[in-house]
Every structure is written in C-alpha cells, then in structure tokens.
Amino acid sequence: GAVVSQHPSRVICKSGTSVKIECRSLDFQATTMFWYRQFPKKSLMLMATSNEGSKATYEQGVEKDKFLINHASLTLSTLTVTSAHPEDSSFYICSAVGEKLFFGSGTQLSVL
Amino acid sequence: LAKTTQPISMDSYEGQEVNITCSHNNIATNDYITWYQQFPSQGPRFIIQGYKTKVTNEVASLFIPADRKSSTLSLPRVSLSDTAVYYCLVGDWGGGADGLTFGKGTHLIIQP
Numbered sequence A: 001g002a003v004v005s006q007h008p009s010r011v012i013c014k015s016g017t018s019v020k021i022e023c024r025s026l027d028f029q030a031t032t033m034f035w036y037r038q039f040p041k042k043s044l045m046l047m048a049t050s051n052e053g054s055k056a057t058y059e060q061g062v063e064k065d066k067f068l069i070n071h072a073s074l075t076l077s078t079l080t081v082t083s084a085h086p087e088d089s090s091f092y093i094c095s096a097v098g099e100k101l102f103f104g105s106g107t108q109l110s111v112l
Numbered sequence B: 001l002a003k004t005t006q007p008i009s010m011d012s013y014e015g016q017e018v019n020i021t022c023s024h025n026n027i028a029t030n031d032y033i034t035w036y037q038q039f040p041s042q043g044p045r046f047i048i049q050g051y052k053t054k055v056t057n058e059v060a061s062l063f064i065p066a067d068r069k070s071s072t073l074s075l076p077r078v079s080l081s082d083t084a085v086y087y088c089l090v091g092d093w094g095g096g097a098d099g100l101t102f103g104k105g106t107h108l109i110i111q112p
Helices: none
Strands: A005-006 A011-014 A020-026 A032-037 A044-051 A066-073 A074-083 A090-097 A101-103 A107-111 B011-012 B016-021 B032-038 B047-048 B053-056 B061-063 B068-075 B083-092 B108-112
Touching: A005 A090, A011 A020, A011 A090, A020 A032, A020 A090, A020 A107, A032 A074, A044 A066, A066 B061, A074 A090, A101 B047, A107 B053, B016 B083, B016 B108, B032 B061, B032 B068, B047 B053, B047 B068, B068 B083
Parallel strands: A011 A107, B011 B108
Antiparallel strands: A005 A020, A020 A074, A032 A044, A032 A090, A066 A074, A090 A101, A090 A107, B016 B068, B032 B047, B032 B083, B053 B061, B061 B068, B083 B108
8 A cells, every 4th residue: 555654753853953754745746735743742734735836834823944845756755844843842743645644654653 | 633542551462453443523535544553662563554444454444434523442352462553543644644643542452
C-alpha cells in the first residue's frame, strides 16, 4: 500500500535553533500534503496545506515565518521550525493526498 | 466544513464486536468518510473508507446510512492491541484542506 515516510522520528534541539522535518510519499505523487501538530492526549490540529510548486496555505493562528513549508517536488514536503523555543515542542505529523489520505509516522520535537 | 462528533471514550472486552459511531450532519456531496486508528506517538493509520452503504475489508466494516449524516465503524472480535484512538474524517481530499479537521476521536479501551 501507499506509504508516507517522515523523518526524523524524534529530535531534541536547543532553544533558538532550527529544525527541518521531511515528509516523503514513497510510491505515489502527492500534489498536496498537509502538516499537523498534536499535543499529548489531544487531537491533530491542521497547521498548513502544502502544494507542490506554490506557497503553502496556513491555518489561522499559525505563524508562516515560524513554520516554513517547502514542497519542491511531487514526493517531498519539508517543515522547518525556525528559531525553535520550548513552546514549539510537540508531535508533528504530515499527510499526503494520494488515492486516499495517508499519514507519516510523526516527529516528536523537544526543544530544550 | 463537515464537523464530526464521536463518543470521547468506549470500553469493551477481548473477542467482542465494537461499533463506534460518528455524526457528520453537514457532510457534502463530494465528501468521503474515512476512519483512522492512532496509537500514542504514531501517525494515524488508515482503517477503512466509504461513500455510502457498507464497506468491508480485512480489519473492519463501515456502515453508512442513506442520508450519510452518520457512519459506524465496526471492529469484529477486538483484541488488546485494538486499544487506541479512532478518528473519523470527512472530506474531499481533492478540494484542499476543507473538511480535513480532526474531531476529538474516540479512545477505545479493550480489557482482557
């Protein structure tokens, strides 16, 4: 079946550094990918829609300069958390639109 | 935007059939209904998708009444490993991010 690969699965960084998370569709092309954020015991919150070859669309309240999204190819979207701070610590999940909507395995970001 | 409502939690026992119902009163004509399973610190895993009537695969069945305002995920003979959060997602993936808002999900707890 279709697979979405997300990397890294876990990252720990110092406050003020930037972290890049990759999301790849392994066996299908995804014009559209989505990025979500999830806090412990809470549901997934849509952060932004990533469209190949164009600017991402951010949900209300999500800072586009903080969460940079690049979707340079039909199989890869990246989310960069810039100048990360402890409040950015969270579980980040990507999804890709293929025949169905498939999700990556998630990235646990911990900012010290 | 098709908002979904599910029970917050459910309990059952190994070997039982579990039915989880999701309400989506303002589902749109082009919307599909998809159910996902999520374990802690993992991305949602696709279970089943349908548009109307009944769909069955190797792990679950999905029942959708004629008015499509609700859907029921049926898990036959559950085991301890089925303890997870289950989300129903209603939307048209080709239509962008509309409808890709997750509800709170149902925390299913299976006991021996």
